[in-house]
Amino acid sequence: MDDIQETVVLHILVSIVLVLTLAGSTFPETEKPGDFDMKSVDDTMTRANEIRGKMKVPENLHKEEAEAEARKAFEVYRSEEFQKKVGQETERIKKEIFHGLNDYYRDVPDGAKTHARLSSNERIYLFISSSVPKQTLRNYMARIANIEDPNMIVVMRGFIDGMKYVRPTLEFTHEIIKKNPSCELPKECALYGVNFEIDPLLFRRYGIDKVPAVVYVSNIGLEDPGVSEGLEDNARILDFDVYYGDVSLDYALERINEKAKSVSLKAVIDEVREGVYR
Numbered sequence: 676m677d678d679i680q681e682t683v684v685l686h687i688l689v690s691i692v693l694v695l696t697l698a699g700s701t702f703p704e705t706e707k708p709g710d711f712d713m714k715s716v717d718d719t720m721t722r723a724n725e726i727r728g729k730m731k732v733p734e735n736l737h738k739e740e741a742e743a744e745a746r747k748a749f750e751v752y753r754s755e756e757f758q759k760k761v762g763q764e765t766e767r768i769k770k771e772i773f774h775g776l777n778d779y780y781r782d783v784p785d786g787a788k789t790h791a792r793l794s795s796n797e798r799i800y801l802f803i804s805s806s807v808p809k810q811t812l813r814n815y816m817a818r819i820a821n822i823e824d825p826n827m828i829v830v831m832r833g834f835i836d837g838m839k840y841v842r843p844t845l846e847f848t849h850e851i852i853k854k855n856p857s858c859e860l861p862k863e864c865a866l867y868g869v870n871f872e873i874d875p876l877l878f879r880r881y882g883i884d885k886v887p888a889v890v891y892v893s894n895i896g897l898e899d900p901g902v903s904e905g906l907e908d909n910a911r912i913l914d915f916d917v918y919y920g921d922v923s924l925d926y927a928l929e930r931i932n933e934k935a936k937s938v939s940l941k942a943v944i945d946e947v948r949e950g951v952y953r
Contacts, residue, residue: 792942793826798892798904799928799943801829802883805847811887811921812851818924818947820852820867827943828870832878844873876905881917889927890917891935 735741793799801815819827835843848871849861858864877883881890896911897904904910916935918927925947932940 799827800890802888816867830872876903880905891931
């Protein structure tokens with residue numbers, strides 16, 4: 676008997692017990708609620724078990740067809756074409772719904788010289804959510820903005836309260852990138868410049884199941900920079916390292932670099948610490 680059949684049997688047995696109980700077959704007419712007799716329940720369950728032993732649940736006549744359709748749907752989902760559509764839709768959402776989001780949050784003038792420490796094929800992702808304390812997130816934003824590296828990316832899995840509501844996400848991101856948390860005039864608040872992405876594919880690609888999480892990718896090869904880096908067919912990676920926990924950015928990166936032993940990552944760590952004491 677498979678899980679579905681067992682579930683059906685269980686529901687039937689429960690229904691039988693309820694019917695017998697409501698019909699009064701398990702309670703003497705003179706019995707009051709306060710004088711509830713457990714033996715009557717035992718008798719009912721014994722009868723239910725006897726019925727269960729005689730009961731036969733018919734086989735699902737469409738089982739093979741259903742399994743075949745399920746396999747077909749899964750193959751479509753896993754296909755390169757479908758995954759590419761997912762990536763393109765992610766980009767459409769970021770460009771159309773969140774048009775100008777990163778521009779709005781940038782506090783580095785266009786054309787200003789940056790001091791990127793990572794090579795073009797390296798990435799540092801900071802995975803976050805609204806469940807992380809805001810002060811922790813503000814500390815991260817300050818450290819990342821100090822580096823001014825386009826290959827350091829802050830990632831959220833999705834929109835707060837779902838895609839139907841954009842404002843909660845905008846308000847949340849604005850709160851964590853304000854240099855002065857007490858500033859209440861959006862147009863006058865100084866903001867940290869960070870690269871922000873909303874991409875569930877990146878969460879899945881790196882198996883992120885809790886936040887905050889810092890991921891370092893030493894070598895990533897992109898087919899199409901305009902498509903999500905979370906798509907396996909678009910972004911080829913040989914290896915990556917992840918560190919979980921509410922710790923400082925430089926501490927997380929230092930723990931990662933104990934294994935990665937990256938010269939550029941070491942430079943990022945030094946830059947982060949220099950910014951702390953600057």
